[in-house]
Amino acid sequence: VRMIQRILLLCSALLVAAAVAVSGVIGFIGLVVPHLMRMWLGSDHRAVIPGSVLAGAFLLLIADTLA
Known part of the structure; x- marks a missing residue:
């Protein structure tokens, strides 16, 4: 069960990263x-x-200042 949780967490983190890369930081904020x-x-x-x-x-x- 722990392994499946970690895999799902990693997959969701990658999906969020991809969504932010496409849509931009404003939606994530x-x-x-x-x-x-x-x-x-x-x-x-x-x-x-x-x-x-x-x-x-x-x-x-x-975020804008650092970018």
Whole structure:
């Protein structure tokens, strides 16, 4: 079971990498940042939505600066 989990994780990571390579970083940031904010801030939408906006803008700014 552990081996199958690792293989599936590797396959999903490769598929995500291919999708980001095709569609660009903005879609990846749009998917990842709200999930990270929900983990860090909890499930209260009054905090998650503004946190996602600010963190997404900051992450995109950093990614664009480094690129």
